[in-house]
Amino acid sequence: xxxxxxxxxxxxxxxxxxxxxxxxxxxxxxxxxxxxxxxxxxxxxxxxxxxxxxxxxxxxxxxxxxxxxxxxxxxxxxxxxxxxxxxxxxxxxxxxxxxxxxxxxxxxxxxxxxxxxxxxxxxxxxxxxxxxxxxxxxxxxxxxxxxxxxxxxxxxxxxxxxxxxxxxxxxxxxxxxxxxxxxxxxxxxxxxxxxxxxxxxxxxxxxxxxxxxxxxxxxxxxxxxxxxxxxxxxxxxxxxxxxxxxxxxxxxxxxxxxxxxxxxxxxxxxxxxxxxxxxxxxxxxxxxxxxxxxxxxxxxxxxxxxxxxxxxxxxxxxxxxxxxxxxxxxxxxxxxxxxxxxxxxxxxxxxxxxxxxx
Amino acid sequence: xxxxxxxxxxxxxxxxxxxxxxxxxxxxxxxxxxxxxxxxxxxxxxxxxxxxxxxxxxxxxxxxxxxxxxxxxxxxxxxxxxxxxxxxxxxxxxxxxxxxxxxxxxxxxxxxxxxxxxxxxxxxxxxxxxxxxxxxxxxxxxxxxxxxxxxxxxxxxxxxxxxxxxxxxxxxxxxxxxxxxxxxxxxxxxxxxxxxxxxxxxxxxxxxxxxxxxxxxxxxxxxxxxxxxxxxxxxxxxxxxxxxxxxxxxxxxxxxxxxxxxxxxxxxxxxxxxxxxxxxxxxxxxxxxxxxxxxxxxxxxxxxxxxxxxxxxxxxxxxxxxxxxxxxxxxxxxxxxxxxxxxxxxxxxxxxxxxxxx
Numbered sequence: 001x002x003x004x005x006x007x008x009x010x011x012x013x014x015x016x017x018x019x020x021x022x023x024x025x026x027x028x029x030x031x032x033x034x035x036x037x038x039x040x041x042x043x044x045x046x047x048x049x050x051x052x053x054x055x056x057x058x059x060x061x062x063x064x065x066x067x068x069x070x071x072x073x074x075x076x077x078x079x080x081x082x083x084x085x086x087x088x089x090x091x092x093x094x095x096x097x098x099x100x101x102x103x104x105x106x107x108x109x110x111x112x113x114x115x116x117x118x119x120x121x122x123x124x125x126x127x128x129x130x131x132x133x134x135x136x137x138x139x140x141x142x143x144x145x146x147x148x149x150x151x152x153x154x155x156x157x158x159x160x161x162x163x164x165x166x167x168x169x170x171x172x173x174x175x176x177x178x179x180x181x182x183x184x185x186x187x188x189x190x191x192x193x194x195x196x197x198x199x200x201x202x203x204x205x206x207x208x209x210x211x212x213x214x215x216x217x218x219x220x221x222x223x224x225x226x227x228x229x230x231x232x233x234x235x236x237x238x239x240x241x242x243x244x245x246x247x248x249x250x251x252x253x254x255x256x257x258x259x260x261x262x263x264x265x266x267x268x269x270x271x272x273x274x275x276x277x278x279x280x281x282x283x284x285x286x287x288x289x290x291x292x293x294x295x296x297x298x299x300x301x302x303x304x305x306x307x308x309x310x311x312x313x314x315x316x317x318x319x320x321x322x323x324x325x326x327x328x329x330x331x332x333x334x335x336x337x338x339x340x341x342x343x344x345x346x347x348x349x350x351x352x353x354x355x356x357x358x
Numbered sequence: 359x360x361x362x363x364x365x366x367x368x369x370x371x372x373x374x375x376x377x378x379x380x381x382x383x384x385x386x387x388x389x390x391x392x393x394x395x396x397x398x399x400x401x402x403x404x405x406x407x408x409x410x411x412x413x414x415x416x417x418x419x420x421x422x423x424x425x426x427x428x429x430x431x432x433x434x435x436x437x438x439x440x441x442x443x444x445x446x447x448x449x450x451x452x453x454x455x456x457x458x459x460x461x462x463x464x465x466x467x468x469x470x471x472x473x474x475x476x477x478x479x480x481x482x483x484x485x486x487x488x489x490x491x492x493x494x495x496x497x498x499x500x501x502x503x504x505x506x507x508x509x510x511x512x513x514x515x516x517x518x519x520x521x522x523x524x525x526x527x528x529x530x531x532x533x534x535x536x537x538x539x540x541x542x543x544x545x546x547x548x549x550x551x552x553x554x555x556x557x558x559x560x561x562x563x564x565x566x567x568x569x570x571x572x573x574x575x576x577x578x579x580x581x582x583x584x585x586x587x588x589x590x591x592x593x594x595x596x597x598x599x600x601x602x603x604x605x606x607x608x609x610x611x612x613x614x615x616x617x618x619x620x621x622x623x624x625x626x627x628x629x630x631x632x633x634x635x636x637x638x639x640x641x642x643x644x645x646x647x648x649x650x651x652x653x654x655x656x657x658x659x660x661x662x663x664x665x666x667x668x669x670x671x672x673x674x675x676x677x678x679x680x681x682x683x684x685x686x687x688x689x690x691x692x693x694x695x696x697x698x699x700x701x702x703x704x705x706x707x708x709x710x711x712x713x714x715x716x
Contacts, residue, residue: 004391033362201596238559
């Protein structure tokens, strides 16, 4: 069996141990004589998987009983419309900080439902930075939406924006559980699973109960109303992706939780950034104080060299390093499951490549 | 490794061969050194999986290029609102045939968008039958919606309702690919994968191009607009469930396609129904001419005996036979992947149980 150094931006690499457990259990889950894919979502076994995953999330994020946790479908793109469906009425205003392609998509959907105020956008700078902490928010904004990590350009908020009490709604798809967060500041945190949490197909939605209680929209389609999902599993969930997420969550806890990964991810990111910063052969594309610890984006002196870099990297089993099609260049996505060894191999390759071509 | 005779109504049993292939490939898909769960949905390998699955569906159902095929999320429950979101405007009427719990749920969502006319409902008879073929449809109905197989009560339309040209929209979640259908009659066919097609988490949506072209709704959230999904993969799909569906589709084709399964499913269903009909110990709950070949529902002389039946069955590795919580009794779900041997084992157990307790 071959395993490469996989820097995919998402769906992204998973811990090998987790895939090995999945392999072992795929035809016969805990002696049931059936796969997790083949059992009812109302069965005791699946009910336990669902409950265990939620308990892990609570422990890891330090959530108390003030929060609902839901495993939904549709990814962050689904939340872009479901959030204003529930939380933004005609005449109301929500504030959206615009730091990249995904923020822009979220804004587009919100405008179908109410007013959107954008207190900050780095679009004119190609989204190469996130804002400082003093922004001009709408006084009675329903919420402030932000994208904590921007996968495409490789920027990340160093910490939560300060909103003076307006609840934050965060698309944390690409950095959830990569570091501790201050949950008290959030009305809602959501994330597609396919970067830091598991395979594609399940969306983690965490909503503060009092924030949800304040949403009073009428005539929401049943499936889109968050209240539908607070008490029990409403419809068939993506049970195998949830099972995988549960395995990943246990793996995160086993390693030492968010403090462990904060330290590891910082170490991994610094290894690559310091290699980039050594001279001007590699050029980081995000502004230094906005650099992401999840997606590291850089350019080489020419597109031709970038192409050679990608081809040579592949020969060393360093794969999925191509930048997003909208920006080009190189992108190394180093989520929790990307091992230090993979980063060290990449850095060593980067140094070799520079000494040969630089 | 143990494998039971699994009669789960969904998520339902999968072909053992398919799970074995999945097991083999789970850490290293075709020499990539990564799992299908770990690769980009824009990669050549996933693009091929998506294309292969769509080609298989076209071959199996006899679809020509007049149809779009999409792999979406949210299950049939998602389609209940997405269909009227796209196809039913204020002032317009859609006809919904009401043959069970899922039809009722579909009707509830449609009413948020336009007028709903119900030309037939068997609710007063506990949904124990489907209609005959002469119904009073709205002349300019946007579409006629029906549930081809009713999982909870165990009824099934013997063939498509005759609507004199009004396009059919069909929730085929529990009998898709179990028999040939007359695709020319449909504007749309949709199905959650977790019964006949694969694991939960992906919804197969097939829409006739001219039916979609007639939908002219404004301001639909991007993800809910079917047009968003016709040309390319819009957002991260549930890639592993789609991969599993592709394996199941290949397995269906390998066995001989829909004619093979129509014959096999008829044989399996007849084996159980003839056992039920032998005397009055077992009592089928669906009316005879409406009986489903997918979900076979029956009662025993007392609830106590039903409980004993379930417990004894489990000792023979016959599992997930409990009827839906809303109706009780026994339900044997025998979708494509339920083997003849499992049905024979069940029938033999039913005969033994009757001779001991009858």
